[in-house]
Every structure is written in structure tokens, then in C-alpha cells.
Amino acid sequence: MSAVRAxxxxxxxxxxxxxxxxxxxxxxxxSSPARVREVMExxxxxxxxxxxxxxxxxxxxLLVPERYKGLGQGPVEAGIVFEEMGRALYPGPYxxxxxxxxxxxxxxxxxxxxxxxxxxxxxxxxxxxxxxxxAVKDWDSPNTVRAVARRNGAAWILEGAKSFVPHxxxxxxxxxxxxxxxGLSLFAVDPADPGVETRALTSLDLTRRLAAVVFAGARAxxxxxxxxxxxxxxxxxxxALIALAAEQAGGAARCLEMSVDYAKQREQFGRPIxxxxxxxxxxxxxxxxxxxxxxxxxxxxxxxxxxxxxLPVAARVAAAYCGRAYRWVATENIQVHGGLGFTxxxxxxxxxxxxxxxxTLLGNAExxxxxxxxxxxxxxxxxxx
Amino acid sequence: MTExxxxxEFLAAAEVFLASRYPRRESEDRRPFQWGEGSDEVRVFQEPxxxxxxxxxxxxxxxxxxxxxxxxxxxxxxxEYGGRGLPRSYEAAFTSLSRKFDAPGxxxxxxxxxxxxxxxxxxxxxxxxxxxxxxxxxxxLIACQLFSEPDAGSDLAxxxxxAVRDGDRWRxxxxxxxxxxxxxxxxxxxxxxxxxxxxxxxxxxxxxDMHAPGVTIRPLRQMTGGASFxxxxxxxxxxxxxxxxxxxxxxxxxxxxxxxxxxxxxGHSAFGGAGILSTDRLMQLIRHAGLAGDPLVKRRFGExxxxxxxxxxxQEVTAERMRAGQSPGPEIALNKLALSANMARLGEFVVxxxxxxxxxxxxxxxxxxxxxxxxxxxxxxxGGGSDxxxxxxxxxxxLGLPRAT
Numbered sequence: 077m078s079a080v081r082a083x084x085x086x087x088x089x090x091x092x093x094x095x096x097x098x099x100x101x102x103x104x105x106x107s108s109p110a111r112v113r114e115v116m117e118x119x120x121x122x123x124x125x126x127x128x129x130x131x132x133x134x135x136x137x138l139l140v141p142e143r144y145k146g147l148g149q150g151p152v153e154a155g156i157v158f159e160e161m162g163r164a165l166y167p168g169p170y171x172x173x174x175x176x177x178x179x180x181x182x183x184x185x186x187x188x189x190x191x192x193x194x195x196x197x198x199x200x201x202x203x204x205x206x207x208x209x210x211a212v213k214d215w216d217s218p219n220t221v222r223a224v225a226r227r228n229g230a231a232w233i234l235e236g237a238k239s240f241v242p243h244x245x246x247x248x249x250x251x252x253x254x255x256x257x258x259g260l261s262l263f264a265v266d267p268a269d270p271g272v273e274t275r276a277l278t279s280l281d282l283t284r285r286l287a288a289v290v291f292a293g294a295r296a297x298x299x300x301x302x303x304x305x306x307x308x309x310x311x312x313x314x315x316a317l318i319a320l321a322a323e324q325a326g327g328a329a330r331c332l333e334m335s336v337d338y339a340k341q342r343e344q345f346g347r348p349i350x351x352x353x354x355x356x357x358x359x360x361x362x363x364x365x366x367x368x369x370x371x372x373x374x375x376x377x378x379x380x381x382x383x384x385x386x387l388p389v390a391a392r393v394a395a396a397y398c399g400r401a402y403r404w405v406a407t408e409n410i411q412v413h414g415g416l417g418f419t420x421x422x423x424x425x426x427x428x429x430x431x432x433x434x435x436t437l438l439g440n441a442e443x444x445x446x447x448x449x450x451x452x453x454x455x456x457x458x459x460x461x
Numbered sequence: 462m463t464e465x466x467x468x469x470e471f472l473a474a475a476e477v478f479l480a481s482r483y484p485r486r487e488s489e490d491r492r493p494f495q496w497g498e499g500s501d502e503v504r505v506f507q508e509p510x511x512x513x514x515x516x517x518x519x520x521x522x523x524x525x526x527x528x529x530x531x532x533x534x535x536x537x538x539x540x541e542y543g544g545r546g547l548p549r550s551y552e553a554a555f556t557s558l559s560r561k562f563d564a565p566g567x568x569x570x571x572x573x574x575x576x577x578x579x580x581x582x583x584x585x586x587x588x589x590x591x592x593x594x595x596x597x598x599x600x601x602l603i604a605c606q607l608f609s610e611p612d613a614g615s616d617l618a619x620x621x622x623x624a625v626r627d628g629d630r631w632r633x634x635x636x637x638x639x640x641x642x643x644x645x646x647x648x649x650x651x652x653x654x655x656x657x658x659x660x661x662x663x664x665x666x667x668x669x670d671m672h673a674p675g676v677t678i679r680p681l682r683q684m685t686g687g688a689s690f691x692x693x694x695x696x697x698x699x700x701x702x703x704x705x706x707x708x709x710x711x712x713x714x715x716x717x718x719x720x721x722x723x724x725x726x727x728g729h730s731a732f733g734g735a736g737i738l739s740t741d742r743l744m745q746l747i748r749h750a751g752l753a754g755d756p757l758v759k760r761r762f763g764e765x766x767x768x769x770x771x772x773x774x775x776q777e778v779t780a781e782r783m784r785a786g787q788s789p790g791p792e793i794a795l796n797k798l799a800l801s802a803n804m805a806r807l808g809e810f811v812v813x814x815x816x817x818x819x820x821x822x823x824x825x826x827x828x829x830x831x832x833x834x835x836x837x838x839x840x841x842x843x844g845g846g847s848d849x850x851x852x853x854x855x856x857x858x859x860l861g862l863p864r865a866t
């Protein structure tokens with residue numbers, strides 16, 4: 077028993093530094109701003125060669141336990157990678173495959189599904205994503221899932237429609253929530269099945285495309301217990317929010333760098349604009365949000381890693397704070413750049429788009445605020461609290 | 462080089478020491494807040510009643526002396542000056558442990574131990590370190606900080622208090638303001654002008670005896686109604702050259718050291734023992750106001766908690782990095798900026814919940830008491846460097862932006 081609870085994973089270890097350097101170098105080499113712009117115009121919206129390189133260096137296997145041919149790393153390590161992905165605006169399905177699909181499979185506790193599906197995800201041969209949301213505002217509320225699955229011998233048949241599916245247009249494996257007689261359940265569906273129709277949506281975020289998927293008699297495989305998906309969805313969303321928070325912190329950090337570099341170099345009225353307090357103080361406020369976003373996402377990841385009681389609150393706090401912080405910093409980044417920041421050619425707009433889309437993807441700050449109050453038990457009376 | 466004792470062994474000895482002198486607190490260190498029980502004070506600044514304070518001081522000095530004798534007064538300090546030479550993690554562990562006992566604690570010694578002692582450790586000569594450090598950690602001496610003046614606030618380098626050399630003596634004349642704890646202090650770290658210029662190189666730091674002839678201390682009443690600070694008048698106060706801290710003309714550097722420790726200490730209090738940022742207390746307030754079911758209040762509460770928690774997480778990350786030996790840079794001032802913003806947010810939220818109970822005392826427990834946050838918040842944006850000065854400092858030293866011309 078120690079009087080003070082040490083949280084060594086809040087500090088940066090040498091191994092963490094190495095991981096960060098490795099991913100940053102990989103992103104610099106393969107996903108430079110110019111390259112991101114090039115691939116975002118293509119049909120896939122990302123570069124398959126980079127995806128293979130990421131598989132080779134083990135990034136896709138990061139969260140996969142060793143018994144499923146993965147590296148068995150935790151949320152703190154994943155957070156470091158997501159921060160780097162966020163900085164680079166990495167346009168590939170990393171968030172979809174790792175934060176959403178890998179976590180959904182792990183949370184399902186279905187050993188057979190995990191050993192069948194995770195090795196492919198870890199090797200990069202399977203791009204996976206999670207199709208959970210149907211109509212607007214329904215994302216968080218499993219009760220409103222209208223997609224249904226019925227049993228057909230050993231298999232299941234799926235009917236319904238999902239939307240806002242990250243990288244749904246490129247996926248080889250869809251994890252889908254649907255209702256059965258027993259309740260909300262999770263299914264694995266091959267998008268090549270004739271009963272599946274996937275359509276890429278025109279998306280605000282040019283570097284993370286969303287898709288709509290229609291299931292009309294699609295063959296599906298049950299993952300986890302029939303009717304047992306409510307807690308699976310809840311913990312998958314919680315984990316994905318923590319990963320997204322790290323990605324947002326990384327994006328915000330990059331926006332700050334862009335602003336500070338520009339403020340040092342751009343001259344108006346005969347001096348660098350960074351010497352004006354109106355600009356300098358804005359940059360400090362950006363720094364504050366960047367540093368606190370990194371701390372919040374790191375803290376939440378550490379809570380997840382250690383199973384801390386604070387996790388349900390910390391995950392939502394990180395989600396609410398990092399979402400707003402990134403959007404604010406991305407917005408101010410345009411302002412610091414003046415007219416240049418409003419051009420198509422400048423990368424400020426790509427972060428601006430990503431920040432709005434990310435803040436909305438898994439629920440916005442308003443919803444997180446309400447969730448935080450609920451998790452702290454505000455609605456409960458003193459006696460039951 | 463001797464091995465550090467294992468932390469468990471160290472804590473076991475600490476527990477024996479604490480238990481032999483102080484009763485254990487009834488429950489755990491963080492006793493849940495009970496609505497309607499005891500005082501409803503919401504303490505924003507240390508504004509103790511002068512009589513109670515005078516009574517408490519001997520107990521605080523006895524506590525420090527006992528700590529000193531048992532080797533717990535300066536756990537991470539260098540052994541040559543009476544420290545124990547153990548890692549900071551041991552110190553943090555001891556502090557947590559001591560909260561479980563009804564011991565006086567060090568809240569009244571924040572300036573002395575948290576700001577002046579580390580300044581002495583960095584800038585004083587050997588003789589001074591031996592003279593002051595053990596005395597400060599034993600609380601034989603209590604120190605205050607004599608920096609701000611009526612005409613030198615944010616522009617601290619324009620200090621006018623003068624120290625004039627006369628052989629191996631100096632004679633100090635001037636006026637200082639916003640001095641916390643001057644009336645309790647035995648010594649003060651004072652920054653004086655010792656040459657007409659150049660700016661930043663014309664200042665010198667001294668340790669001045671607060672009981673010396675020519676020192677006059679007056680309480681300064683602040684807008685909250687209380688008096689946490691003092692005005693200090695110095696009229697030809699004599700100090701020896703041996704009381705000079707650092708070289709002549711190096712006073713600005715000495716002052717910057719103290720100020721950086723001040724910001725650290727202030728940022729830390731963001732989740733300190735005062736309990737004003739207790740989520741539980743806020744929830745009970747909302748329930749007693751009958752607003753627990755109000756979605757607007759719930760949403761605003763969630764937003765406030767987000768800001769408070771993130772500030773706490775950032776503090777914990779800083780603390781963990783310090784424990785791991787990664788020293789924080791000037792970005793530590795971000796924590797202080799967060800604290801002053803959060804005080805303002807807290808005031809806004811609480812008044813929105815209290816409504817008219819915030820503008821007149823109805824006598825209802827735990828309501829009007831919150832106005833101390835509203836009245837204290839403006840002070841937090843100013844103390845320890847105003848928000849604007851800190852932003853200038855961070856812009857230059859962390860972001861490397863050009864200095865404003």
C-alpha cells in the first residue's frame with residue numbers, strides 16, 4: 077500500500093519516444109501534406125502502399141493481443157500513434173480499423189471471432205470498420221437501432237441501413253449493430269456480399285470519408301452473444317473516443333505549429349505579426365488548449381490502461397475537451413494566417429474540416445457534457461449517490 | 462553513495478512518526494462533503510482571523526521542528542543543508558500520508574518553503590544556504606516576498622525601492638505592496654534598485670530582517686473584504702552585505718526564479734485542499750437548489766467539470782513527469798492561467814445556480830458563502846503575474862515569438 081498512486085504512464089518513457097519518432101518519420105515519408113492532397117482526390121482516398129508499410133512496421137497490430145498475432149500494446153501506446161496520425165491528417169482507415177473495429181471485436185469477448193478476424197486486421201489484409209449509426213442523433217442510443225437480423229440456419233440475415241461509416245467505402249469487413257429477438261447484437265458482414273450496397277458520401281472531412289451502407293438480405297456472422305451488444309457498443313465508443321481525443325490533440329498541435337511558424341515569418345507594418353500581442357496571446361491560448369488536450373487524452377488512455385474508476389468520466393472529459401480544443405485551434409489557425417489561410421491550397425482548411433467532422437463523429441461536446449453529469453450521478457439523490 | 466530506503470520502509474517510519482504525535486483523521490483524507498454540516502466557508506484566499514492565526518503559528522512551528530528532528534522536514538533537499546536527499550516521489554508520498562493525520566500542515570508556509578527556499582538554494586552563497594535553509598525548513602524563520610510596488614506591478618523591473626551601499630552595509634528605503642504573510646514573517650526576500658540602470662541589470666536581491674527598525678507592516682484590505690496581503694514600508698532599513706542574495710545587479714534573475722516557483726505553487730492549488738473545486742460539493746449545491754433535473758444546469762455542470770478535470774489531469778501529468786525527473790519548463794504557467802479562468806467559470810456557474818441567493822444573504826446554509834469565489838476570481842487573474850504578463854512570457858519563452866516592441 078502506497079499513500080500516493082503512481083501513474084508512470086503519464087510521463088513519457090524512452091520506448092514511447094521511440095514509438096512517436098518512428099510514426100512521425102513514417103508519416104513524414106509517406107503522408108506529407110502534398111501527398112495527402114494527392115491521395116484524397118483518388119477513389120480510395122488513401123494510399124494502399126502506405127497501408128502495407130504501416131502493416132509491416134506493426135502499427136495495425138498494435139492493439140491486437142499476441143494470441144491473435146498482434147503486438148498486445150495498450151491505449152497509451154495507441155494514443156501516441158493517433159496523435160501522430162492526427163498531426164499528419166493521415167487519410168487512411170487507421171481509425172476505422174484500429175480504434176473502431178479492433179476495439180469492437182476485443183470488447184465483444186468473442187474468442188472465435190477474434191481469432192478468425194483479428195489476424196487479418198493486424199496484417200493489414202483486412203480493412204475493417206464499424207457501422208453503428210443510422211439516423212442523425214441516434215449514434216449513442218442503441219435503442220434506436222432499426223437494422224434487424226434474423227437467424228437462417230447457422231447464419232444470420234441482415235436488413236437495414238447504416239450511415240456515417242468511417243472508410244465504409246474501402247472496408248473488407250463491416251462490424252454492424254442490429255436488433256434480434258434477444259436485443260442489440262453485433263455482426264460481421266462481408267461488404268462484397270450481394271446483399272450489401274456501399275456508397276461513399278460527400279464528406280466535410282476530405283481526409284476521412286464516410287459511407288452509407290444498405291443491407292438487403294446480407295449474410296452476417298454473429299459476434300459475441302445474441303442480444304449482448306449494448307455493453308460492447310458502450311465500451312467500444314468509450315475506447316474510440318479516447319483514441320479520437322489523441323488524434324484531435326495531435327491535429328491541434330500541428331495547427332499551433334503552423335500558426336507560430338507563420339507568426340514569426342509574416343511581416344506586416346514592418347514587423348513580424350507574432351510581435352503583436354493580439355497574435356502572440358492568441359497563440360498562447362492555442363498552446364494552452366493543445367497542452368491540455370494532450371494531457372486529457374493521455375490521462376484518459378492511462379485510466380483505460382489501468383482500469384481506473386475515473387475512466388467513464390475521463391473518457392468523456394477528454395472527448396469533450398479535445399473535440400472543442402481542436403476545432404478552436406483549427407479555426408484560430410486560419411485567422412492567424414489571414415487571407416492565405418482561407419485559400420484552398422493552404423492546409424489550414426484540411427484541419428478545419430477534420431476538426432468539425434471529428435467533433436461530431438462520435439457525439440459532440442454537448443452530449444459529452446450531459447454524459448459527464450450522468451456518470452458523476454448528478455441526477456441521483458444524495459441517498460442513492 | 463548510500464542506497465535510498467525502499468518507499469514502503471520510508472512510509473512505515475513516517476506513519477510511526479505521525480501517529481506518535483497527531484491523531485488520525487476520523488475517515489480518509491478526503492472526507493465527503495456533508496451538506497449543512499459545520500462551516501459553509503468557501504475559502505478562496507487565506508484570510509484567517511488575525512487572532513486565530515497568531516494562535517496557530519506556535520503549533521505550526523512546533524510541527525516543523527518535529528519534522529526536522531525526525532528527518533521529514535525537507536525530504537528531497539540536499540543533505541549538506543539538512544535535507545534528506547531522497548527523490549521527490551518520497552516527498553509527495555509523505556505529504557499524502559500526512560493528510561491522514563490532524564497535523565497543522567504547511568499551508569501557511571507556501572511562500573517560505575515553496576518560493577523563497579528554492580530561490581535561496583539556487584542563488585545564495587554557501588554561508589547563506591547554511592544560515593537560511595535549515596532555519597526555513599524548521600520554521601525557525603518564516604519568509605515573505607517583497608517584490609511588487611505601487612508603481613511596479615506588471616512592470617516589475619521598474620522597482621524603485623533603493624538600497625544604498627555604505628561600506629559593508631546597505632540602507633533600504635521604499636514601499637512594497639501585495640506581500641502575503643509579511644506580518645508573520647521573520648525575513649523577506651526583497652528586490653531593490655542598486656543602480657540607475659541599465660534596466661534588468663540595476664536590481665539586487667537581499668534577505669531583510671522583518672523585525673528590523675524602519676520596517677512598518679500594514680494589512681491591505683482587498684475587494685473581498687478580507688486582508689491576505691500587506692503593505693510594507695522600509696525607511697532606511699540596514700542590512701549587511703552578507704544578506705545580499707546573488708551578485709549586485711543580478712536581482713532580476715533572482716526574482717524570476719521566485720516568480721516561477723510562485724506560478725507553480727498557484728497552479729498546484731487548482732485542486733488543492735480548499736475543496737472549492739469539489740465536484741461533490743457542487744452537485745450537492747445543485748440538488749439543494751432543486752435543479753438536478755434541469756437539463757440546462759446539467760449541461761453547464763458538465764462543461765464546468767470538463768474544464769476543472771482537464772486542469773487537474775494536466776497537473777497530474779506535470780507532477781508525474783517531475784517525479785520521473787523530467788523538469789517542467791515555463792509552460793507550467795499554463796496551469797496558472799487555467800486556474801484563474803476556472804475560478805471565473807466556477808463563480809459564473811454557482812451564481813447561475815443560486816440566483817438571488819447570491820446577491821443577498823438569506824441565511825440559508827451554503828449559499829451566500831459562494832460569493833467569495835465571485836469576489837476572489839479577479840484577484841486570481843492578477844496574482845503571480847497577470848494573465849497578460851504570463852501570456853507575454855509564454856509567447857517569448859515557450860513559443861519563441863518575437864518580443865513585442
